Amino acid sequence: MNRRRFLSSLPPLIFAGAGPARAATARFPRTSSVPGGIARVRLGAGGDAPRVRTGADRVLVMREGGDWVALVGIALATQPGSKLSVEAEHADGTVERYEIVVAAKAYASQHLKVRPGQVELAPDDLARYERERAHLAGVIKTYTEEPPSTLAMAQPVPGKRSSSFGLRRFFNGEARSPHGGMDIAAAEGTPVVAACAGRVIDIGDYFFSGRTIIIDHGAGLLSLYAHLSGVDTSVTQKVGAGAPIGKVGATGRVTGPHLHFTVYLNTAAVDPALFLPGP
Ligand SMILES: [Zn+2]
CATH class of the missing domain: 2.60.40.1590 (Peptidoglycan hydrolase domains)
Structure with a gap:
């Protein structure tokens, strides 16, 4: 039926x-x-x-x-x-x-003018980025049957949250991928904690996101922590909510230290603020 x-x-x-x-x-x-x-x-x-x-x-x-x-x-x-x-x-x-x-939501736009040629990656960097993108796409498809015990998350690092999730970025008028996470301002070395209980499924040092940790919380809910200066956990380790996993840094393609925090649900990057208590 x-x-x-x-x-x-x-x-x-x-x-x-x-x-x-x-x-x-x-x-x-x-x-x-x-x-x-x-x-x-x-x-x-x-x-x-x-x-x-x-x-x-x-x-x-x-x-x-x-x-x-x-x-x-x-x-x-x-x-x-x-x-x-x-x-x-x-x-x-x-x-x-x-x-x-699907209803509309107006996200902010940011237009940047950059020197022509500054936007394109060098061939080696492009090859590296393509490899990493394929690897991360595989990681993000992780689905484990056990659902998370709670969907209320803790902010992974104290600090001011940017409201830049979904920001549409344009370089010289050309659309780039929108900002898929939340940036939290914090000093280099500030401890970063797991937003929710789970298991570490990936640790890497990637071209754009720098030193990065991805945690599987179950049933397709994942969290990602990027630009870290240090990693204090290992792949397959189980972590509790609030457990220290690394330190804030400025690794990857960034201009200064901050935590980039992404939450994935059924492979879609969704607004991390939806899981956090009010600021
Ligand atoms: Zn970011």
Whole structure:
């Protein structure tokens, strides 16, 4: 039996910090069906968790009250107005399909003028970047069955958070990839902690992101910490929420020390602020 259900877009929740009305019912992550956001799809009650996919990617499913709920990360590159299909296979074999209509969200733009030739990578750097991009794309597809015990995260380093997630960058009028994370200002050497419990699945020194750690929190929820000056953990190590994993630095392509923090859900980089308490 194939029932078809269509979700119209949920009312967009635009968060300007933790508003007083919402603070009382704060639950994580905050959801809204926009590029870089997270859609919440109710799957009904039932004994076992449904298996949920969007495209080729498995989707995180959690209990919320008596119901199963899918939390679907929406990639920043998704066009507003487009429809994302989500398929839930229930334990009894029935399959339900849902459609998420992606609403628009205006992210800031930044236009930079640079000397022609300064934008392009040298052939060696380009080859290195391509290798690293392929490696990281593989890491980000990690899906382990055990879901995270909580979706409320801790800020990985104290400091001022930039609101630059989703920033659309243009060099000499040419679009570059948007900013997929949150930058937190902190001095070189400041300890960085795991935002949530999980297992370290990748450590590297990459062209753009410098020394980087990626943690798997389960069910397609990952976090990434970049530009580190030091790494105090190792691949396969289990870490608790708040456990020290490294130090703030300025490695990779950056102009000064800060932590770049990315959260992935079903391979989409989503706004880390959705998982953090108000600033
Ligand atoms: Zn950044």
